[in-house]
Amino acid sequence: MTDSSATPAVRMTGIAKRFAAVQAVAQADLSVQPGEIHALCGENGAGKSTLMKILCGMNGCDDGRIEVHGQDVTGWSTARAIAAGVGMVHQHFMLVPTLTVAENVVLGREPLRHGLLDLEKAVADVEQLCKQTGLSVPARALVAELSVGQAQRVEILKVLHRGARVLLLDEPTAVLSPPEVVELWKVLRTLRGSGTTILLVTHKLDEVMELTDRITVMRQGRTVAVLQTPETTPEILAEAMVGREVDLRVQHAKRAGSRGDVVLQLRDLRVAGRRIAEAIRGISLDVRAGEILGIAGVEGNGQAELLEALTGLRPVLSGEISLNGKNINALTPRARGDAGLSHIPEDRHERGLILEFSVADNLVLGQQHHFGSKGLLDRRAIDAHAQAAIAAWDIRPPDPQAPVRTLSGGNQQKVVIAREMARDFSVLIAAQPTRGVDVGAIEFIHDRLRQARDAGKAVLLVSAELREILTLSDRIAVLYGGQLVAVLPRDACSEAILGGYMTGLGSTTEAA
Amino acid sequence: MSLLHFFGQTLRIATPYLFAAAGGALAERAGVVSLTLEGFMLGGAFGAAIGAWLGGGAWFGILGGLAVGLLLGGLHALGSIRFGADQIVSGVAINLLVVGATRFALQLAFDSSSNSPRIAGFDGFANPLIWAALLLTPLLAVLLNRTRLGLRIRAVGEHPQAAATLGVPVARVQAVAVVISGGLAALGGAYLTLDQHQFTDSMTAGRGFIALAAVIFGRWQPLRAAVACLLFAAAETLQIQLQATQWIAAQFVVMIPYVLTIVAVAGAVTRAKPPAALGRPLAS
Ligand SMILES: Nc1ncnc2c1ncn2[C@@H]1O[C@H](COP(=O)(O)OP(=O)(O)OP(=O)(O)O)[C@@H](O)[C@H]1O
Ligand SMILES: [Mg+2]
DSSP states (O other), rough: OOOTTTTOEEEEEEEEEEEEEHHHEEEEEEEEEETTTEEEETTTSHHHHHHHHTTTTTSOOOOEEEEEETTTOTTOHHHHHHTTEEEEEOOSOOTTTTHHHHHHTTTOOEEEEEEEOOOHHHHHHHHHHHHOOOOOOOOOOGGGSSSSHHHHHHHHHHHHEEEEEEEEETTTTOOOOOOHHHHHHHHHHHHHTTTOEEEESOOOHHHHHHHHHHEEEEEEEEEEEEEGGOOOOHHHHHHHHHHSSSOOOOOOOOSSSOOOOEEEEEEEEEEOOOSSSSSSSEEEEEEEOOOEEEEEEESSSSHHHHHHHTTTSSSSSEEEEETEEETTTOOOHHHHHHEEEEOOSSOOOIIIIOOTBBBBHHHHTOOGSSEEEEEEEEEHHHHHHHHHHHHHHHHHOOOOTTOOOOOOSHHHHHHHHHHHHHHHOOOEEETTTTTTTOHHHHHHHHHHHHHHHHHOOOEEEOOHHHHHHHOOSEEEEEEETTTEEEEEGGGGGOHHHHHHHHHSSOOOOOOO | HHHHHHHHHHHHHHHHHHHHHHHHHHHTTTTTOOTTHHHHHHHHHHHHHHHHHHHSSHHHHHHHHHHHHHHHHHHHHHHIIIIIIHHHHHHHHHHHHHHHHHHHHHHHHHSSSSSSOOOOOGGGGOOHHHHHHHHHHHHHHHHHHHHHHHEEEEEEEEHHHHHHHHTTOOOHHHHHHHHHHHHHHHHHHHHHHHHTTOOOOOTTTTHHHHHHHHHTTTTOOHHHHHHHHHHHHHHHHHHHHHHHHTOSSSSHHHHHHHHHHHHHHHHHHHOOOOOOOTTTOOOO
């Protein structure tokens, strides 16, 4: 499929990029053949996103040379990159929430009729593109109303609408559910078939093995290896990324202690939906101290609303949420936090972080009243707290004063988790806790979740990734259509069994 | 007082608000804070006096006001967008600059510290700016919602980064919005001068801020903002007419429009959602 003698679609040589004190990229070389799916792998903060942003004209580079289809384009602008058919789907959504899907897709390349916007044409174009690619989204809907999966599809449509022949995808599957990932693979293979060159960043090694032709590995800003996918293994790849041997065997570690008392109790909970009258339709569930309870389900079956109701961001219609035997229905999010509820939100940018604030300040968000007195913050305590968290979680760069915006995606995620696990909690609600973090960090986060459980905490894990649910959980509940259609012990579960329930095929068995 | 008279009076008082609020809505939707409306208006008022004086006709007044407004808009764009100064600081600076500069120029041109001599103007409803103000609202709605520039303005004010990744020249779109905003607000000021056949020192008297309040009250939507302008103008008309009757102590009557503005804005801000990137320029 790849012809090494052809002019590369992309050739980057000796690229360097520095942000103040951080050398994000140094001496990076990348060569991608036309019509190939090429993976860019590396740890959090290795410089993958930066390298891609340089390629698509969003960032300049201090040194090096970029060629696209044999032409020197070093230092070009986003507009020129788009015109030359290089389009990027960013790691964090780049969508205008107050505009419709169609408006977002055509922005910058708007169809006109008699000098006015031709929105009907925009809608028609989007619908046509949806049909061609199999990506389906409602063209007239406001982006603010979309699920993350749909938003991701809009991002890809945006790039395709511009006729991209070189497609850069920065962790496109981090927010997708497994069926959506399968869909995306189909789309990418079709695109490759029609001659599109694809450069893909992902932390999921099985995706890399399954989909790509070649892999470039980055470590600390440098490109350290180029591998032919068929000749490599996940172990070799992980070792190249981390620079040491990594144990990739995931085992389900049984809980050490015994199940304790019920700490989080839901009784006939009903919650209104974002788009529908009732998204959670009568859920009862007991979560006990010393267990990890996983909630599996295809996105859009009430997960978001359930999380919002539990954390106090959305009122309940009826029913009861109790924490340690106390009804918390009426408590504010902050009071819930003080009562022992910790929350790793699923979207770190929307709910987890204030991007302009420093790492140190983000590490005390929501708990700032515990860092100071009489309305004044105790800066020294906050900094000490930050130093400890940075060391414990290997947050890079290790600078408490760096604005969180400047951290790589995976490191931003670590800031959120570090904050939520540092507080004194009895129940941890972990939504997509490993979204966007590298293999090493996933292992680390999983260990910490297990330790919390073994220390007698309860963990409610919501994840789109079945593998993660199966690896961590002691019990698994399946959410389908706003109801728990199954609550099973881990040993009674397999991907196939859960898959059946998730798609509504399995019948209701044991109640909570 | 007849109802017709009341509406007529309201419309005349609303005209400068309608212009300034249209300008304000445009700039704020592009993400640039519109504290400058007051300065744009006052500059426009003075420009109208100079234009009408030099040209010897009221239409030259309109041109003069517009020119000064575009210039001031350009200055604000240069400061806050090109050189990245804080938009609020740049806005306040422009307001102060215009107060001083018009006073100085008044002295230079007309050798007076309080007002210009009588100049050409329009009498009452013969003023074309009144009718233009009425057309302005639907035109602005079309501009924002149905044109390429409008779509880009809305995108840039909400998520400049996203717009930039699509090759939209964020700074240029914002600059265009601010310059147009300057021209529009200045026409509001020019109306005052041409209506009164004279420029007087600081004659806009806070109207730019009331227009900004109307934008916020109108939740940054042209139509709602226009309604807010008419509402504020109606309150002012009521105040003038009540004052003539002397039923209530004049001091309280004079307060009506301001109190109404405060109440309206206080009520609105809790629900209003400004453009997400308002006042936060795109870091390069
Ligand atoms: N705008 C910026 N200002 C300062 N530092 C930055 C900026 N953007 C990136 N960096 C730094 O550059 C380094 C590389 O970041 P980059 O986002 O490219 O990593 P990444 O490989 O994409 O990681 P991840 O897998 O976590 O997304 C990091 O140390 C990051 O903190
Ligand atoms: Mg990244």
